[in-house]
Amino acid sequence: MKNKNIPKIIIIGAGFGGIAMAKSFKNRKVNVLLIDKHNYHNFQPLMYQVATGGLEPDSIAYPVRRIFRKHKHIAFRMAEVTSIDQKKNQLSTSIGPVYYDFLVIATGSENNFFNFEPVKDKLLTLKSIPDALNMRSFIFQNLEKAMANTDGDPLEEIMNIAIIGGGPAGLELAGALAEMKRYVLPKDFPDLNLSKMSINLYEAEPKLLSAMSEQASAKSLEYLQNLGVNVHLKTMVNGYDGSNIQLADGTSFLTKTVIWTAGV
Ligand SMILES: Cc1cc2nc3c(=O)[nH]c(=O)nc-3n(C[C@H](O)[C@H](O)[C@H](O)COP(=O)(O)OP(=O)(O)OC[C@H]3O[C@@H](n4cnc5c(N)ncnc54)[C@H](O)[C@@H]3O)c2cc1C
Incomplete structure (x- = not known):
């Protein structure tokens, strides 16, 4: 130098x-x-x-x-x-x-929370290794809480997972979580009622992976559905109050775990 x-x-x-x-x-x-x-x-x-x-x-x-x-x-x-x-x-x-x-x-990109900016602290993100560790810890602590269920919270609220954004990161997470629910949790948490756990993926566009080919969109949808992920297309998520996400059609979904993969 x-x-x-x-x-x-x-x-x-x-x-x-x-x-x-x-x-x-x-x-x-x-x-x-x-x-x-x-x-x-x-x-x-x-x-x-x-x-x-x-x-x-x-x-x-x-x-x-x-x-x-x-x-x-x-x-x-x-x-x-x-x-x-x-x-x-x-x-x-x-x-x-x-x-x-x-x-x-070459500093990369940051999350863009759009209209979720005021509640961004309630969302989990995946842009860094600390984010990934935080998500892992949050999900597994909730599973432990569900096992103990001392707070009296409905099991669905603790165990459900909502992923907002049907791009590559959202899909990968949805698939990995569904595999975890199917193959890992029954062994590690044999007494947990996994029927109370639902993994929901929300995408405002009419297809997943909207930047990719029709074939990639169709295949990924089929793959995730076969794994047990509830995929909601053409579904705009309007807000989150810490317990429920609100959808544009007026319905809501009960969950403590909301993962944001909807934009950078
Ligand atoms: C969950 C996830 C999955 C992905 N999967 C794929 C995939 O399968 N295939 C694919 O092609 N792409 C994938 N991507 C996208 C890919 O990772 C990015 O396109 C790529 O990392 C962008 O490279 P970059 O060098 O522009 O930025 P980054 O890799 O984000 O690197 C930016 C660097 O800048 C540093 N930095 C930022 N600000 C400062 C500052 N002020 N001072 C000092 N340092 C700073 C950061 O610490 C970081 O190391 C994925 C992204 C995510 C988040």
């Missing part, structure tokens, strides 16, 4: 984008500094497995430094970037100011 004649490129974000970008500078006369608020790369496609207990978090978190061990011109710093001053070519970060000649922003 010291030779002033060699351009310094900063990449913010060690996701798929940032890592591919950094690797693309292999054999080029540049110094690259990769910055991420975490020191691991999160393999998001398998996050649903961590959320449902199929995988441990270590399986989807890989140390960024290890990826670039052999790339002498690529350095890594764990830091959160809080602002960019384009006039001074300077970043403000949690470890102080950092200067760049060229800047690449």
Whole structure:
């Protein structure tokens, strides 16, 4: 990073984008500094497995430094970037100011809660490993509560699960939860009345995976229904009060567990 004649490129974000970008500078006369608020790369496609207990978090978190061990011109710093001053070519970060000649922003996406913004704290999300662990813990704690049922809450409220958003993440979760209900819970919770547990997937569009082919939409619907997921198409969810989700047709669904996969 010291030779002033060699351009310094900063990449913010060690996701798929940032890592591919950094690797693309292999054999080029540049110094690259990769910055991420975490020191691991999160393999998001398998996050649903961590959320449902199929995988441990270590399986989807890989140390960024290890990826670039052999790339002498690529350095890594764990830091959160809080602002960019384009006039001074300077970043403000949690470890102080950092200067760049060229800047690449690869910070990924955030959840968009649309009209659910006021109740977002009541929703479970799946954008990070802490989110996945939180979801896993929430679901299994509810199952333990259902076993004890000391609060007198209806079992359905504790055990039902609503997933809002029929895109890839919503489908993966719905499928994994349905498999968990069918194959894992009967063994781990043999005394639990699993007939009280219903997994509902809500999608406002007339089909699942609306960005994909008709075949993918039809197949995924068939697959989920065979697994026992209640799939509600053309169904807009209007609100959530902490116990019931309200649907546009005036009906509601009782659940403490609402998973938001409806937009970024
Ligand atoms: C549950 C789930 C399942 C998915 N499944 C698939 C799949 O099966 N197939 C597929 O192709 N895609 C899948 N995707 C989408 C895919 O993961 C994303 O498209 C991809 O991760 C985007 O890469 P990215 O590099 O743009 O952002 P990200 O991978 O999100 O990386 C952004 C990085 O920036 C860092 N960062 C953000 N802000 C700051 C800051 N201010 N300072 C420092 N660092 C910061 C973050 O810590 C993160 O490491 C899935 C996504 C999710 C959420």
